Structure formats: structure tokens, C-alpha cells
Amino acid sequence: MNFASIRVITDDVDRLVEFYEKVMGITAERPAPVFAELVLPSCTLAIGHSETVSLFGVGSAVAADNRSVILEFRVQDVDAEYKRLKPVVDDWVKEPTTMPWGNRAILFRDPDGNLINLFQPVSEEAIRRFSSRG
Structure with a gap:
């Protein structure tokens, strides 16, 4: 099994796509106005409008309600x-900090309030842990 993607449900696809394009430094693929994919070699971040949830036959997924x-x-x-994202991000949760498990990290929220962690392994153990993950 391969982890393929994670999908974020939103009421404003364009706003969220624009934000993640800036954060990730790539252009989204837009196969439909209500859906976008930001494709990286390791995984894909999919963004779908809340109206797409019913296509899966599920009762509900609430946009901008992830905790x-x-x-x-x-x-x-x-x-x-x-430094690059300071002008892009409005809601910083944690400025650069080295965590107890050996990663240096920043934490912020996207426009819908979803948490995003950018991290870099810095301790010998963390570097070793991630060395085989590509």
C-alpha cells in the first residue's frame, strides 16, 4: 500500500489553492473548478470543495473544522x-523551534485554520531516522 494523498475540504478552493501554492512553491493541477491537486514526489495534497463530499456518499465533512x-x-x-513565508502566513502558532525529538520546526495555520508543520531533522538521531525516507 502507498499513501497517495490527503484531501482538505474547503468552502473556498481558490483561496486555499493560492495559499498552498505559495507555501509549497508549486502550481496546482486543476482538473475541475471544485478540485485541485498539489503533487509532490512523496505525496499529493488534494483540495476539494465541500460540495464534492456528497460524491463519496458520506454524510458530512465540515470545511474549516479540523482540530x-x-x-x-x-x-x-x-x-x-x-523568513520566506512571514509575508504569506497570517496565523503563526510556533516560530522556529527545535523539538525534543530532534526536528527543527515551524507551525502555522492555513486560511481555513488547518495546522501546517514544516520541519527539518537536525539531531543525529532525527537525521538518521529520516535518511531512508527519501
Whole structure:
């Protein structure tokens, strides 16, 4: 099994796509006005309008109501990303910090309030842990 994507449900696809394009530094693929994919070699971030939820036959998924998932991206230089994203991000949760498990990280919220963690392994153990993950 391969982890293929995570999908964020929103009421404003265009706003969220524009935000993630700036954060991720890539252009989204837009196969439909209500759906977008930001494709990285490791995984895809999909963004779907709340009206698409019914296509899956599920009763509900509430846009902008996530309080349990953090989207995480490994980066080369957390401090450089923090400087680059300062003008883009309105809601900073944690400025650059080295965590007890050996990652240097920043944490912020997207326009819908979803948490995003950009991290960089910095301790010997963390570097070793991520060395085989590509």
C-alpha cells in the first residue's frame, strides 16, 4: 500500500489553492473548478470543495473544522522557510523551534485554520531516522 494523498475540504478552493501554492512553491493541477491537486514526489495534497463530499456518499465533512490533523512537510532549511513565508502566513502558532525529538520546526495555520508543520531533522538521531525516507 502507498499513501497517495490527503484531501482538505474547503468552502473556498481558490483561496486555499493560492495559499498552498505559495507555501509549497508549486502550481496546482486543476482538473475541475471544485478540485485541485498539489503533487509532490512523496505525496499529493488534494483540495476539494465541500460540495464534492456528497460524491463519496458520506454524510458530512465540515470545511474549516479540523482540530486533529497536522499537515507536515520536510524542508531543507526551516529558518529560511520561516523568513520566506512571514509575508504569506497570517496565523503563526510556533516560530522556529527545535523539538525534543530532534526536528527543527515551524507551525502555522492555513486560511481555513488547518495546522501546517514544516520541519527539518537536525539531531543525529532525527537525521538518521529520516535518511531512508527519501
